[in-house]
Amino acid sequence: MLLFAWYAWSDAADRAMKELTKKNENILDIERTNIQNNIEVMEWTGQLALSNREMNDYLELQEDMDTAWLIEFKNRTFASFQYFLFNNPRIANIRLFTSNPYVREFWPVVLKESRIKDKLWYDKVVAQQGMVWWEIGENRELLSGTSDGAAGEVSQVSLLRQYTYPGGEHGGILEVSMDVRNFFMNTYGSVQDPTSQLIAVSRDGAVYTDGSAELFGEATPASLIGRASLPQSEAKQVSRFELGRSSYMAISSYLPRLDIHLVNLVKLDDTLADIQRTRNLFLVVIIGLMALLSLLSFFMHSLILKRLRVLQDSMKKVRSGDFHVDVPVAGSDEVGELGHHYRQLLRKINELIAQQVNRQAAGKEAELRSLKNQIDSHFLYNTLENLKMLAEIEGQYTISDALTSLGGMMRYSLQWTRGHVRLRDEVQHIQNYIAIMNVRYDGKLELRLDIAPECLEQEVLKMSLQPIVENAVKHGMDDLDSDSGKLTVTVSAFVRLDDCVIEVTDNGCGIPGEQLRLLNGMLRMEEADYRERRSRTEARRGEGSGIGLRNVDHRLVMSYGQEYGLRVESVEGSFTKVVMTLPHLILTGGEPR
Template structure:
């Protein structure tokens, strides 16, 4: 609040100075941030493309490894010696265990190939016996699992459902379904063995490779500090990984789960435990496995963080260099404004002829021209207000027709009223009381404005008097909406038109005339309509009613106009022009033999206000 009040009293020169500095700071900040953002985006795009390529290569290697293992196990399963052994008619108790030496030449070659290539670290062959017919470990693990336990497991049922296709899974360290004494976690593959002649299931084979061997073969040289590569299966289960353990950190992260479910390749920026990471991924088409390569965003943007330092340096240099330029600019901008302010002070002291010299064609020049125009308009308004006061006084004098003491006239009318009441002259009494109300409303305590309710009452009393004169020949209706009766209008704005309707409606011949008066609100204006079905007004007379008075008009003509129309319509038109300028409408439409229509439209937003 204190800073706000201090800035309120700063001169325009200092405000421009501060605004310019804020503008320079904002521009350089936006430009620097945009440059940093573009650079960061470009780095991320390039790294993501490179990392997607790495995940594709890992997938290709995995497909090659899986194919090799699957092919070797298949070759061993269809080896004639193994097939004959499994389809042997010997009973389960007498089915012999198989040693490496008892294998025939081709089977020994396959086992040697499996072990020596390090594609597998263990293999177990099961027939109908609880213990495997053949089992070998290359990493020191021992004690293969019993086939009866395996046969009751979900993994075995899954392998049966695949009908000879390989089933891949993860073997945890230590005791598991297939190895009782497991030295290291492994990736396992199992499949049933079918009789090549009948297609019947005759055996079961399971094999595996240590995770460390797999990592050393395909992942070790790819992962740097703080980076991570993980491999998940089709269900999203972690098979293996190397580097940062992002799987356990992000396993419950919905965006990470969306990445695991995405079957296409691509990249995504994820927030893992408060840190952003670029995760690139691609899928294995054969098994549905997915390789994810995670790199911290912070490590990618280290080199472009220098842009921040450059931005700060540019901001400081721009601010320092702009100081002299800013002083010249502020002086040039504020000098015409100072001249304008000096002229305003002279105008405040009463010099209404004050003007300033305009030398610029810019906004300040427009402001100076507007100031000169405003001074001229104010002087004109002062003159108009003076004229308006004179016109209103004349209207009041014309309405009274003489300078009559109101108290004297009220008392006289009251005396006539009681005399008429005493003489049982009810008709005369009604005329006197209507005339008294008419007189009171026309004076309106000297106010220039009156409410529409009082204007309506004035017209009603006037028409009551005229009705007494014309009797059944005159009919009238007054319909002014109730919701506008509390608005104020110029005093005696409608009565002259009603009087004109009677004057020109009857003319020199008597006949029946109906007058209707309507008042309503239309948008931001008040709308009035005075309509009669009298004899109408000829064009020449209508032109004389609407035209302004000229200097050539004689005093007798003016007085005659005023006498015939009360508040002369010319006078009303003048008052409307003085009060509302061009923001009003007065329309006459008359046709001989059909009648006359008068429409008035005046604003109520500025000049017309609700009466307190």
Template sequence: MNFIKKLIHIINRSILNKLIISFIFIILLPIAIISILSYSKLVDNIKENYYKDQNQILSTIDTSLQMYLDDFNRLTYNAYLAKDSIQLILNSDNDNITTRVSNINLFNAFASNLVGLRDDVEGVYLYTMDGYLFDHSRYDGMKQVFDKAYDITAESWMKYMIDSKEESFIIGSHQQGYKLEPQFPFVITIARKITSYETGEIAGIFFIDINLKMIENLLAGEEGNDIFILDEFNHIVFTHKDGNIGKRFSQLYPNVPIDSIEEKKADIIEDNNNFVISKYNDYLKWKYVKLIPKDELIQKTNQVALPLIWTSIICFIAFLVVSIFVSGNITKPIKLLKDTMLKVQELDFNQKVDINNEDEIGSLAKNFNIMIEKIQELISKVYETQLKKKDSEFKALQAQINPHFLYNTLESINCLALISGAEDVSEMIQGLGRMFRYSIKQEKDLVTLEDEINHVKDYILLQAIRYEDKFDIEYIIGENLFRAKVIKFILQPIVENAIYHGIEGFEDKGLIIIEAKVVDKDLLIRVLNNGHKLSCDKLQDLQYQLNSNIQDLSRYDRKGKSIGIHNIHLRLQLQYGEKYGLSINNHKEMTEVNILLPLNLEEDNHV
């Protein structure tokens, strides 16, 4: 959530960011969506075609293998029909050695005519229910069964055929126990129960063993890799993977849901590492399973899809570069206009916007330049008017008061006081004279902090005599700050407020502290008194008034509230800006008035 808020904040910071995001959503986002959908569709088509191809391969293998096994199944049926050979052998007394030898020759002749010289046939066999096994095999290594030392019925596949009610069988890959060191250890057995024509009962089982050469040829090539042929018990009939024929498929791939294949729930399933394509043969009850490693399929899809991805990325980058370039050209004059406005905001009215566009931005810049010119004219007129007004006011003041007359009168009173021995009166008159001379000096409004402090000292001199040592005053001012330039009459009214509203009527002895120090390259003057503290309502009211705009401050000052406070704050803000002025707080057990103004030290050495 914080990330989204930060992103929205970054977007809202500039028109350039908004334009770029707009281009992305209007142009680039559709390209990205189309590319993603096209890629997804392409991958799906590749997978679908690949699945179809693999399924077709499995269907071809299934058809070929069934035709191949059907040929052998027909051969076993021919044995069932052979009255002059197979029926004769089954109905003979094979316990008689002479008869048995004759039957062996008869069986070899029949088997030789039946299968010929096929190299995929390992042997042709006839098992009689009285326990004898007749064989015709090109392989010499056979266990002796005539003496019944070897019990073929102990073989699981033979036991299955004997116990089954079915007549014909195709037994998947297995090893024959009656062979000694065979060249092909695994064979497929095609078998049929033979019913005696004489008794109508099962007299024997005729079966043919074939090796896996044909299936190996059928699955030759790259497409045959990772194909498994499973029998109805899910034993592996054939695979190119060495050492796995005859094993249960679940031993090798326990995560593949082989039951879904058997129950025809799905033609395409998957485990953690492979896609599995399968086909089920109802007649044989065999399954054909093709394992496709997911990495292999991803590689095949990437070979086709990567050009599309790279094309989309290149288009995306190209459109992004174009959108940034176009957005930059649109916002560059706007940024220039904004920077110029910021300089004008800092009262630099000598700025002009150099934009020659013929569009709306160019028109806006032209009108802005006209506005600046008019502001400059108005400022000049207002400044000239103010100068004339001040000059007229000063002349009117001079016309009303004759300073020399006042000086001479005060000096005469001072002489009379000295003659009369009233030294305290003389001292007060001298202090009042200095204050009067300070107030009517025909100088600029800026004076040194030392002048202001001396003016306060003269005022304190008069008040100390009046209040008979009711309060003390302390000055905490660094020597280098005495020559700092300040506005005239900013300290005495605040000290006067401290005496009248704080010290007067205070039971304990009062203390006034005047402190000056540098704070962040500004001059901070603090006036504290330990007299009556301001009530919360009065303090909040004063703070609200001091935080008002200049027009409201002028109204408060005309009402005469809080002697001089509003006037001083208004003069400071008019002179230096709204950052500066007065602030009032209750500081611990004292009332604190802070005066903040720029630090301006005199260049000469006057103190």
């Protein structure tokens, strides 16, 4: 006890300081993460502003446009562009300063570059040649000549970047700004305890922090930062210093992208006082425990050791392989609790042994079933191949081609090694299906493909397009009036924004408006409502239940989310189109062809 007390007294301060340092390092890391998120938000917003095609066309005008054109542009394009960019409430300003004399200003986004040429950072931004330059400072008369002028003088963090025209000619400056209170959220927030405060120091030595924090009651932020050590690397550095009668600890980190230092300043007076009080209390407790334990140790030894020996003998039997040992140790104290849990442990071990034996038997049975299924599949493939060869020998090439397509469909359907395949694999499966159905319908089916090259490797759910095509063939051929007419099924795919859109269109007689509305509603309705609706539609001939489309839609929702799935469009007497929307994902693998 004396040795332990001596060690605890000498080590208490170090452990307390380590815990305090770790806690405040975590606060610093959280703020770094917040800053990184804000940087990404601002860069993403700037990229959106520069990638808008219609706005780029406007910035590249080579002639003066009349007032009517400008009003239409403002109401149609600029309004939606502005709303889209400012949908993040943390973004304070997004400005495009242009040098094009034909471009008219649209407050507050499109402005003349002449407004900022006298700014100190202008030449630095141009010298970056399209790279991002970060600037932190007061927004004093940033837009000279405008109505708001220097109103507010809010400190802001600004992303500045030169943009160019397609020929490489200087086009202007992009500015995305965020108030420092939003950019350094925890620095200006109230989540920290009164003994610590985050401070951001810019490249010019300016200090940004909550000046009303309790930590700055005895000294200003600038005077405290002047005593702290600021590193030039991203690794955190801890330094301690004293100012007046108070002790401080500064945890500093450098952010090279912004060229700023982020410092978590901690006042140590309360922590050191708590350590001293804890030491004094610990000394009193140690002396009392030494007296008490001296009296209890003799009685505890004789009470505990006997039942522990019983447990020891039981453990030796278990080690020798006997798991059916009875442990006659009871009671409500720690040893009795240990005996109870030891009995439960032995019972659980016996259950696991029995489960493992059953699992091994089940595994062997599953292996036999899998082997049997493989044998059955190979038997079917070989049988189809023999039939195909017989058909070719007899000159029945239509039957031979149909068997080839059927074999491809069977291999695709039975070899279910994964739930996702490439679009090209699913299209091959549809081609086999159409080839087989053309045998039935005497060549009255025509499949057209209009798939963008970037969609061929698109990830799709396996067997998700075939039910849609089958649905189009079933209803389209039933409604085909002319004996000489053809049902054309068109499968098209293209990329729209971040989505891949796949459309299956047939030139059948279409779906009436009311029936189309009910069909789209049945795709996402609750199961009980769907069953009731399905029972009503099945009682009437000519109306489909939509179960195939509903199953595909549910698979898409479960795989990708509620915003993806199916939608049915139709014009009665003209066409029916099923639109599948997927996230644009490239699948590097896919089913073997």
